[in-house]
Amino acid sequence: MRKLITGMKISLDGKIEGAEGMADWVQAWSEDYGLMPQLDACLLGAGMYPGYERYWTAIQNEPDKPAWITGNAPTPAEIEWARFVARTPHYVLSNTLTSSEWPNTRFVRGLGEIADLKQQPGKDIYLVGGARTAASLIDAGLVDEVRLLVYPLIVGAGKALFAEMDRRRSLTLRQSEQLPDGRVSLSYAING
Numbered sequence: 040m041r042k043l044i045t046g047m048k049i050s051l052d053g054k055i056e057g058a059e060g061m062a063d064w065v066q067a068w069s070e071d072y073g074l075m076p077q078l079d080a081c082l083l084g085a086g087m088y089p090g091y092e093r094y095w096t097a098i099q100n101e102p103d104k105p106a107w108i109t110g111n112a113p114t115p116a117e118i119e120w121a122r123f124v125a126r127t128p129h130y131v132l133s134n135t136l137t138s139s140e141w142p143n144t145r146f147v148r149g150l151g152e153i154a155d156l157k158q159q160p161g162k163d164i165y166l167v168g169g170a171r172t173a174a175s176l177i178d179a180g181l182v183d184e185v186r187l188l189v190y191p192l193i194v195g196a197g198k199a200l201f202a203e204m205d206r207r208r209s210l211t212l213r214q215s216e217q218l219p220d221g222r223v224s225l226s227y228a229i230n231g
């Protein structure tokens with residue numbers, strides 16, 4: 040069965056964004072978890088999808104311009120991800136959104152459709168976010184792995200990745216690595 044794997048860039052206190060609604064500690068929004076070769080689909084919540092589409096469309100169209108959100112020139116890894124998303128099916132969990140700018144995006148209306156997606160033949164599926172969707176899918180037992188890039192920062196007020204989880208989940212640490220700038224990469228399998 041295809042795995043569903045989420046990846047998040049979080050502060051030490053588990054925030055995916057600060058009180059102002061941005062993760063301004065993140066310099067680039069590339070997929071930095073080493074997952075790309077094993078993926079052939081992406082899944083997102085409706086909360087983050089419009090901004091995600093806008094961000095990567097801008098980099099696809101104008102890779103030399105500073106990226107919206109970060110204000111930085113897109114990195115080589117961001118340009119690679121912008122190319123990857125252009126050729127990769129995207130699924131958006133939403134009961135309200137009905138249209139997207141990208142031809143390779145379709146909407147899923149419930150968790151049953153995500154369970155079906157995992158049963159289809161193919162490579163793994165990347166759960167891009169956001170927090171509510173990740174928490175809800177972990178609660179439902181649909182997420183197989185969590186990859187975290189932990190930044191050396193306590194954000195305080197903001198949106199916590201696991202704030203809306205209802206159930207306790209035990210994890211198995213698969214990999215840990217210290218990265219430049221005090222970041223730590225952590226990879227966990229979620230136990231059933």
Ligand SMILES: NC(=O)c1ccc[n+]([C@@H]2O[C@H](COP(=O)([O-])OP(=O)(O)OC[C@H]3O[C@@H](n4cnc5c(N)ncnc54)[C@H](OP(=O)(O)O)[C@@H]3O)[C@@H](O)[C@H]2O)c1
Pocket residue numbers: 046047048049054055056060061062083084085086087088132133134135136149150167168169170171172173175176
């Ligand atoms: N730091 C990071 O690495 C990182 C990564 C990704 C995202 N983010 C941040 O995450 C934020 C968005 O997260 P979010 O939590 O606000 O929204 P979200 O998880 O992207 O989307 C939540 C929406 O998904 C839809 N939905 C349908 N079924 C659902 C279900 N079973 N469980 C949960 N949602 C369901 C609902 O919209 P409908 O009303 O349309 O049904 C709901 O309002 C963005 O601001 C983004 O910056 C950060």
